[in-house]
Amino acid sequence: QVQLQESGPGLVKPSETLSLTCAVSDYSISNGYYWGWIRQPPGKGLEWIGTFYHSGSTYYNPSLKSRVTILEDTSKNQFSLSLYSLTAADTAVYYCARLRGLDAFDFWGPGTMVTVSS
Amino acid sequence: EIVLTQSPATLSLSPGERATLSCRASQSVSTYLAWYQQKPGQAPRLLIYDASHRATGIPAKFSGSGSGTDFTLTISSLEPEDFAVYYCQQRSSWPRLTFGPGTKVDIK
Numbered sequence: 286q287v288q289l290q291e292s293g294p295g296l297v298k299p300s301e302t303l304s305l306t307c308a309v310s311d312y313s314i315s316n317g318y319y320w321g322w323i324r325q326p327p328g329k330g331l332e333w334i335g336t337f338y339h340s341g342s343t344y345y346n347p348s349l350k351s352r353v354t355i356l357e358d359t360s361k362n363q364f365s366l367s368l369y370s371l372t373a374a375d376t377a378v379y380y381c382a383r384l385r386g387l388d389a390f391d392f393w394g395p396g397t398m399v400t401v402s403s
Numbered sequence: 404e405i406v407l408t409q410s411p412a413t414l415s416l417s418p419g420e421r422a423t424l425s426c427r428a429s430q431s432v433s434t435y436l437a438w439y440q441q442k443p444g445q446a447p448r449l450l451i452y453d454a455s456h457r458a459t460g461i462p463a464k465f466s467g468s469g470s471g472t473d474f475t476l477t478i479s480s481l482e483p484e485d486f487a488v489y490y491c492q493q494r495s496s497w498p499r500l501t502f503g504p505g506t507k508v509d510i511k
Contacts, residue, residue: 331439331447331490333500344498380446388494389437391458393446 287312289381289394296400303368303399307381308361315339315359319384322355322366324377325396332377334366336384371401405429405496407503409489415511422478424506426491431471435495438467438476441505442487450489451476478508486510 293305307320314320321336335355337343345353354367368375378396385391406429416422426436434454439447449458451467454474464479478485491503 330504331492331502333502336498336500342498346499382446385449385452385458387497388435389449389452389458389492390439390447391449391452393448396446 287383287392289383289392291379291381291394291397293379293397293399295398296402297371298403299371299373299401301371303366303371303375303401305366305379305381305397305399306363307365307394308363309383310362312383313359314357314362314364319387320357320364321382321384321390323380323382323390324375325380326374326377334368334379337364373401375399376401404499405432405493405501407491407493407501409491409503409506411506412504413507413509415509416481417511418481418483420481422476422481422485422508424476424478424489424508426469426474426476426503428472428474428493428495432493432495434470435493435497436467436469436474437492437494438465439490439492440485440487441490447490481508483510 288310290308319336322334335345352369357364380396381394382390383392408427410425436454438451441447455467466477488505490505
């Protein structure tokens with residue numbers, strides 16, 4: 286059973302950079318599948334941020350593309366999200382997840398709440 | 404961008420009743436549609452992929468149907484644990500993935 290766990294700061298200041306990590310256990314991210322990040326502002330719906338394939342392509346939501354980077358670290362079996370130039374609108378629960386084939390996220394982390402505030 | 408619309412926004416039903424949730428796409432997504440269930444404070448859980456295939460461990464009371472632009476998630480008989488928010492998600496515009504706004508199923 287694949288397990289994912291997000292970690293990072295719960296509070297970040299406006300204009301700063303958010304850095305989150307997703308640790309994956311019981312499956313090697315280099316063995317296949319796409320992996321990604323999704324976020325959910327308080328009381329709102331889900332927004333896809335981006336996905337990547339090991340040593341392959343990385344894709345980003347066009348609405349965030351200029352401010353986001355997803356990187357993998359196979360030595361630690363984890364991947365990261367960096368989101369730059371934060372505003373209050375980036376306040377959300379951030380989830381990492383595995384994409385089943387190309388179509389749906391079948392394993393999710395529990396999520397981590399990030400608040401952007403001075 | 405493919406936009407997904409879900410209706411109704413809120414569905415108020417009693418335990419034992421049948422729930423029918425709708426997801427409509429702004430253009431055809433073939434059968435590249437998934438459904439998720441989300442309970443408060445929890446991550447979404449995949450229920451259905453490819454419009455009608457139940458994910459691993461999902462009970463048969465959940466069923467999905469549809470193709471093109473109109474899709475339905477049916478819960479045959481609501482149990483207390485089924486009251487939650489349900490989201491649809493398409494991958495037809497791969498690599499760009501989009502979610503619907505959700506339908507809340509609450510207790511009448």
